[in-house]
Amino acid sequence: MAQTGIVKDNRYMDHVASTYHPESHQRLEVLYQMLEEPGMKGTLKEIKPRMATQEELELIHVPRYIQQVASTASHGCVMLDPDTYACAKSYETAKLAAGGTLAAVDEVVGGKLNNAFALIRPPGHHAESNRAMGFCLFNNVAIAAGYALKKYKLKKALIIDWDLHHGNGTQHSFYERADVLYFSTHQFPYYPGTGFVNETGSGAGKGFTVNVPLSPGPGDAEYMEIFEEILAPIALEYKPDIVFVSAGFDIYHQDPLGGMQVTPEGFANLAGIVLAFAQETCGGKVVFVLEGGYHLDGLRDSVREVLKTLRGGTLDGRRGEKLRESADHQMVDPVIKKVKEAQKPFWKNL
Numbered sequence: 150m151a152q153t154g155i156v157k158d159n160r161y162m163d164h165v166a167s168t169y170h171p172e173s174h175q176r177l178e179v180l181y182q183m184l185e186e187p188g189m190k191g192t193l194k195e196i197k198p199r200m201a202t203q204e205e206l207e208l209i210h211v212p213r214y215i216q217q218v219a220s221t222a223s224h225g226c227v228m229l230d231p232d233t234y235a236c237a238k239s240y241e242t243a244k245l246a247a248g249g250t251l252a253a254v255d256e257v258v259g260g261k262l263n264n265a266f267a268l269i270r271p272p273g274h275h276a277e278s279n280r281a282m283g284f285c286l287f288n289n290v291a292i293a294a295g296y297a298l299k300k301y302k303l304k305k306a307l308i309i310d311w312d313l314h315h316g317n318g319t320q321h322s323f324y325e326r327a328d329v330l331y332f333s334t335h336q337f338p339y340y341p342g343t344g345f346v347n348e349t350g351s352g353a354g355k356g357f358t359v360n361v362p363l364s365p366g367p368g369d370a371e372y373m374e375i376f377e378e379i380l381a382p383i384a385l386e387y388k389p390d391i392v393f394v395s396a397g398f399d400i401y402h403q404d405p406l407g408g409m410q411v412t413p414e415g416f417a418n419l420a421g422i423v424l425a426f427a428q429e430t431c432g433g434k435v436v437f438v439l440e441g442g443y444h445l446d447g448l449r450d451s452v453r454e455v456l457k458t459l460r461g462g463t464l465d466g467r468r469g470e471k472l473r474e475s476a477d478h479q480m481v482d483p484v485i486k487k488v489k490e491a492q493k494p495f496w497k498n499l
Contacts, residue, residue: 153460154265156249163238167226172284198249208295229281243286250293266437274316291322307389312397312440313407315344325354337362356495365408369415370476382498398442417454
């Protein structure tokens with residue numbers, strides 16, 4: 150019987166900065182401890198990660214950049230950009246992060262699992278084809294989407310990015326392609342400065358990038374409105390063969406890097422919305438990939454609620470109705486209107 154899988158491995162702790170850094174091994178320590186709690190232990194199938202191959206990394210990254218990251222293995226701590234470090238074991242860890250996500254794809258597309266969550270690091274959605282950015286070395290979710298399309302001959306993939314920061318690397322990877330739809334909610338203007346409403350793709354990819362830039366403040370109700378008003382209609386029309394979620398938990402209401410107000414229950418609700426349209430379009434084939442999230446207790450509690458939802462937890466319909474009623478429409482409706490205006494030429498459902 151298919152179930153929910155998780156990618157976990159203590160080797161993901163080997164990516165370590167020489168001084169304090171918010172993207173630390175402690176993020177996974179609290180998550181892996183949570184997996185041992187009563188009610189969680191034994192309820193999820195562990196997926197054994199592997200190293201991504203050079204060919205798989207080259208689905209997104211240029212060989213010269215891959216070699217640059219590989220060269221850090223012979224050094225101590227190296228700064229690849231002002232925010233992004235690599236230690237002696239970072240190259241191996243980053244290959245394992247990308248490969249762990251690919252192992253999750255294999256299990257889900259192969260029908261052995263309903264869905265999966267890759268609890269990995271370093272994160273990936275800022276990594277460009279030719280450079281590290283924003284704590285990210287290799288773009289795990291982009292590599293996974295490219296891999297799913299190539300290996301399994303899938304026609305379309307949807308990537309949903311609810312991280313606080315815009316996933317510039319993921320967007321740029323598929324900006325001129327129609328076989329991957331990229332949807333992002335993000336705090337704006339904020340790092341990395343990309344993700345305007347009018348960034349909708351180019352060439353063959355025109356209309357297959359959807360950006361929802363937000364000022365600080367939205368919480369559970371507002372994110373729910375965005376997902377129901379914009380994401381779900383587009384996803385149902387696009388009909389992806391697989392869905393990925395760049396799951397950043399830095400929109401948690403106490404995260405030190407952000408200004409959003411999402412609670413653990415809010416994350417569960419977003420996961421539920423994603424599962425509902427994924428069930429309709431691709432038999433529920435969803436792979437979550439860990440991105441940001443720097444409040445350790447908030448990260449732990451939020452991932453726990455998402456995992457419960459993935460493994461079949463039911464959402465309270467009455468709570469959903471209350472959320473719709475409590476949404477601050479002045480906060481998000483102008484943004485929703487702008488996004489719909491930018492996207493209406495491409496999507497009949499909006």
